[in-house]
């Protein structure tokens with residue numbers, strides 16, 4: 001969640017899609033502040049464009065204005081429109097159950113999960129089906145199915161394999177909107193920094209935690225390269241699998257997460273991202289755009305089975321459409337993201353040759369979008385971030401973008417919890433912990449972790 005500034009262009013490096021705006025605002029509200037003094041949010045309409053077909057001839061503008069949505073779906077099929085609204089209602093019911101019983105609570109001990117009430121609520125989530133299978137029971141048209149199931153990729157899991165419960169993601173987009181924070185997602189990080197400093201916090205930039213220190217069964221601080229910092233407790237948001245494997249040195253303090261276990265867990269996909277600065281304006285794109293592979297099933301299989309992608313799907317982010325301050329006058333910044341296999345599963349190298357092949361594949365597809373036919377000649381600035389960068393620069397285990405994959409056996413009680421059982425005074429938050437990945441959900445993991453600290457230490 002950082003930023004790239006180059007040649008006058010400004011890009012968010014990773015997260016761009018703002019969902020669940022209340023989660024963003026709650027941070028400020030819970031500290032007695034007015035969120036509007038920290039972040040400026042605008043709702044997007046349409047939420048995004050989705051392009052399909054050999055020549056991207058089928059373009060859908062997806063809006064959460066119910067009139068526009070009904071018209072867009074109705075132009076495809078009225079039977080499927082009816083089915084789609086039944087799907088939305090079904091998944092909303094499940095979301096309300098999950099919100100109350102799973103997302104907004106942590107599981108300190110087995111009986112917090114393995115009790116009749118929670119297990120009954122868990123069954124009501126009916127989550128044993130896959131996300132795309134569930135949707136296909138309501139909607140027959142392939143474009144509609146793809147348009148509202150690729151969203152599980154936002155948390156790095158295939159809609160063909162991810163539990164049907166994750167259909168809550170397109171539901172959340174439709175019912176709560178997609179928003180844009182002025183300045184991009186990085187403005188949220190800056191706003192949280194501002195709040196933290198106002199509250200008396202101290203931030204040490206450019207220093208890496210190299211070890212979590214213990215004295216007997218208690219955590220007593222962290223070691224940096226040149227000194228130790230002692231503390232009452234440690235709350236770690238380094239990627240959980242990386243932290244347990246590399247920052248906890250004593251196997252006794254790793255509990256069930258010994259190195260072999262960490263290596264054998266399921267990991268989300270990674271991304272290859274090109275940040276293009278273009279000369280001139282672009283008119284056909286929305287802020288968010290999805291270009292779907294000609295064979296989406298094969299594309300998804302290849303991402304998650306580690307095969308080379310023959311025809312990648314990709315996402316185009318065009319922030320300067322809504323915030324001109326992000327590109328020089330008369331220019332356009334476009335971020336192109338390709339979901340790819342993580343470093344643990346890829347059966348090929350992300351060599352310069354591979355990156356060039358993927359770049360050509362997406363540039364050739366972009367050329368089919370009206371107004372982008374000469375995109376390659378218009379590039380005046382370019383940066384690439386690849387899976388190895390996520391591993392090396394941000395300690396993301398296996399170079400993933402979304403941490404541990406949210407499979408059934410790595411979700412809820414079965415996902416790493418905020419309070420560490422193997423020592424007093426150690427807590428975790430972040431993508432690989434409960435409730436999961438994505439900025440609003442990670443904010444929730446931060447809240448759950450701080451509640452555990454408050455429970456143990458009584459801070460107010």
Ligand SMILES: Cc1cc2nc3c(=O)[nH]c(=O)nc-3n(C[C@H](O)[C@H](O)[C@H](O)COP(=O)(O)OP(=O)(O)OC[C@H]3O[C@@H](n4cnc5c(N)ncnc54)[C@H](O)[C@@H]3O)c2cc1C
Nearest residue numbers: 001014015016017208209238394395401430431437438439
């Ligand atoms: C390409 C991409 C696109 C995404 N798109 C979206 C999106 O559109 N919407 C959305 O909501 N989410 C999106 N996400 C997911 C979202 O960004 C993450 O889930 C979220 O940022 C994770 O927060 P975190 O605190 O766990 O980790 P991070 O945001 O990675 O923060 C961890 C920080 O800790 C630092 N760090 C790591 N180890 C150490 C150490 N030992 N010492 C000191 N510092 C350390 C890292 O450098 C990093 O700055 C995207 C992610 C990626 C990568």
